[in-house]
Amino acid sequence: MPDPKNKLSTNSEGSDPNWFAYATEHSEVIPDLLIELEKETHQKVLQPRMMSGRLQGRFLSLLSHLTQAKTIVEIGTFTGYATLCLAEGLAENGVLHTIDCNEELVSIQERYFKRSIYDSRIIRHIGFALEVLPRIKGPFDIVFIDADKENYEAYFEAVLPKMRVGGLILSDNVLWSGKVLHQADPKDYNTLALQKYNTKLREDPRVQTILLPLRDGLTLSRVLTNHVE
Numbered sequence: 343m344p345d346p347k348n349k350l351s352t353n354s355e356g357s358d359p360n361w362f363a364y365a366t367e368h369s370e371v372i373p374d375l376l377i378e379l380e381k382e383t384h385q386k387v388l389q390p391r392m393m394s395g396r397l398q399g400r401f402l403s404l405l406s407h408l409t410q411a412k413t414i415v416e417i418g419t420f421t422g423y424a425t426l427c428l429a430e431g432l433a434e435n436g437v438l439h440t441i442d443c444n445e446e447l448v449s450i451q452e453r454y455f456k457r458s459i460y461d462s463r464i465i466r467h468i469g470f471a472l473e474v475l476p477r478i479k480g481p482f483d484i485v486f487i488d489a490d491k492e493n494y495e496a497y498f499e500a501v502l503p504k505m506r507v508g509g510l511i512l513s514d515n516v517l518w519s520g521k522v523l524h525q526a527d528p529k530d531y532n533t534l535a536l537q538k539y540n541t542k543l544r545e546d547p548r549v550q551t552i553l554l555p556l557r558d559g560l561t562l563s564r565v566l567t568n569h570v571e
């Protein structure tokens with residue numbers, strides 16, 4: 343349950359729509375390859391909104407650099423935008439495993455990964471994440487959960503025992519266009535799953551969690567222990 347102590351009495355941390363554009367303009371320059379991938383995703387792929395945006399992409403890159411990640415796992419590749427951002431911070435000899443069940447996305451992923459300097463370090467898995475995850479060897483430094491919302495909790499539990507203590511589990515779209523703020527329709531399974539997941543992460547003593555209102559909501563959970571009770 344949300345803690346009433348955390349409730350704001352004023353809108354002191356509220357946002358202005360122009361802040362986002364300003365923040366993006368005053369952050370690191372976006373690599374040209376990512377600009378191209380973003381454009382092609384918008385032109386040719388259904389539901390381009392699923393792609394991590396520019397600001398979130400830069401944030402993922404920074405987190406990956408800060409962690410000096412040796413093993414990153416991404417659940418939900420889509421066209422590979424976040425994959426390339428996360429790969430930027432891989433340690434020497436580090437690898438990034440990315441999983442997606444949609445074979446139609448393979449050609450765009452392959453074309454852009456091949457053009458990047460990270461191609462040899464990106465391992466693509468085609469299949470359902472819960473079936474693929476047990477085959478990927480840990481320890482994991484960063485896991486980016488960004489696939490079907492109903493399975494977020496299952497993904498979290500599947501990766502936690504393989505996380506390095508101090509590693510990061512990132513969960514995307516946790517605000518779900520703001521739907522998590524309101525009572526969900528009993529048939530809106532995605533919103534219900536995310537509401538339950540957000541509460542679970544906050545209360546789980548195995549992680550230190552912060553939900554950032556970045557883009558569609560990005561939660562960072564630092565792993566305190568990887569022992570499952």
Ligand SMILES: C[S@@+](CC[C@H](N)C(=O)[O-])C[C@H]1O[C@@H](n2cnc3c(N)ncnc32)[C@H](O)[C@@H]1O
Pocket residue numbers: 392393394416417418419420421422423424425441442443444447469470471472488489490493
């Ligand atoms: C939101 S997109 C990922 C966006 C990408 N991470 C990015 O930031 O650019 C979600 C992806 O998850 C994939 N997906 C959905 N359910 C899945 C499952 N059970 N196993 C593997 N991939 C899944 C979809 O095919 C889709 O490409």
